Amino acid sequence: MKDQTAIVGVGQTAYAKGLPQSEKQLALEAIISALDDAGIDPAEVDGLSSYTLETTEEIEIARNLGTGDITYFSQVGYGGGAGCAVVGHAAMAVATGQCRVAVAWRSRKRGAAGARPWAGVSNRVRGNLQWTRPWGLLRPVDEIAMLTRRYMHEFGATREHLANVAVAARRHANRNPGAMMHDKPLTREMYMDARWISEPLCLFDNCLESDGAGAVVITGADRARDLGRTPVYVHAYAQSIPKQHQTMTNYFCDDPLLGPSWACAERLWARADFGPADIDVAQLYDAFSPLIPLSLEGYGFCGRGEGAAFTDDGNLEFDRGTLPTNTSGGGMSEAYVHGFNLIVEGVRQLRDESHSQVSDAETCLVTSGEGVPTSALLLRR
Amino acid sequence: MSVADEFLLPAPDDDSQPFWDSCLEGVLRVQACASCGRRRFPPRPMCPWCRSFDRDWQAVSGRGSIWSFVVAHPPLLPAYSAVAPYNVIVVTLDEDPSLRLVGNVIDGADASLNSVDPSTITIGDPVEVVFDAPVDGIAMPRWRMLGGRR
Secondary structure, eight states: OTTTEEEEEEEEOOOBSSOSSOHHHHHHHHHHHHHHHHTOOGGGOOEEEEETTOSSOHHHHHHHHTOSOOOEEEEEOSGGGSHHHHHHHHHHHHHTTSOSEEEEEEEEEOOSGGGOTTOOSOSEEOGGGGGTGGGTOOSHHHHHHHHHHHHHHHHOOOHHHHHHHHHHHHHHHHTOTTSTTTTOOOOHHHHHHSOEEEETEEGGGBOOOOEEEEEEEEEEHHHHHHSSSOOEEEEEEEEEOOTTOOGGGOOSSSOTTSOHHHHHHHHHHHTOSSOGGGOSEEEOOOSBTTHHHHHHHHTTSSOTTOHHHHTOTTTTSTTTOSSOBOTTOHHHHTOOSTTHHHHHHHHHHHTTOOTTOOTTOOEEEEEOOTTSSEEEEEEEO | OOGGGSOOEEOOOTTTHHHHHHHHTTOOEEEEETTTOOEESSOOSSOTTTOOOOEEEEEOOSEEEEEEEEEEOSSOOHHHHTTOSEEEEEEEETTOTTOEEEEOBOSSTTOOTTSSOGGGOOTTOEEEEEEOOOBTTBOOEEEEEOSSOO
């Protein structure tokens, strides 16, 4: 499927806490915006691809949007691991002729405390979570903090490295008028003084709680070249559930610090005409800051244990880094919509439209959740 | 008292019931393949190495070492907020370093989750299992520090 399909439109809503619209309406707003961007009539849409977490069913999207017959629809599980796969499934469907114009999206309202997934209604914990939650490992941040402490222990990573990640993301958000943290600078001192959430992780190691939606339109490469926008080709795509993996509470396999990105990266690069050294800009899934060094290692930008030091000296920043990363502010400083804003920003970089534009960016790696069954995309123009 | 004011408890299921039953007896047991003999955790119906459905439960020493730990701070469920900050650990069992369990370090059975100063906890510390008195039919395994360091 290499370069056979392209992302031809992107759209997003405002990102904020407490938006008044429903998730359904936010989804529709983002999708119609993406179709307008592509210059494609909604009646042409015949493919729909989304996350299993999505609350709006395909039939709702189709009958609101006024599509024709939908001939391909699918959903991908595991929350933030799904984003790139949602686009990848749409691209596969277009490449194999199941549909011609596919829309992929994520719409989410998370800004209210009641929406927190750990706000349960029963004190009995079922399934795999019975092995973690009763002891007070309640939140995703606790689950990742456990891996982070071990990562620091094994490889010498420090809070200074995690601060590098948080400060770089915030700097990009400060340049992005659509970012929730646009007006809020973050200094290293503020990071070091922040309150703990789950030691060794503090407030600024966490993504934002956001309402909002993003969408992209995927169609065949020939059609893409006839539209007004620079086509952003889906060069390669991969998914992975590595051996003996158990999502966020992945403490039970041989080496829990070898996350799903390792297996995903192996397939991704094998399908590509270029490698890590050829990537101009990256959008790496950042629900928590330590996922950045872990992803840098998994996707081969540095050796094992070197991901933390890779973030030194502004190396993730758009104007002085060897790998400008999360140039919209990402999940930590633009908005957290299960990584869909990372996909939108990847496209913008390759269309020369970012607020923190990397000059002459031709290739972009976008990744989905490290620490859960995951997926990744290689985009090129 | 509402559900939100209570500590969470496991819901034993087909795979996990023997583990929790064993905790009520004050014995830590893990599942093992009755065909190839490999231990596994968490429990499941099939051995992922030899694909046998035959399985049994083996008592382990209840000793291990701390593989990693966190110190949780609010916002948390109310019952947990009330004792925060508290530690949560992952323990590597002495019998098999690939077997890891989540728990807490506490100052002896039935002590509070915050009964050990988190600043005294280090990766590698040896620990030994203790069991809380049953609450609603569940005896939670937790861990107490042993002397020395590995």
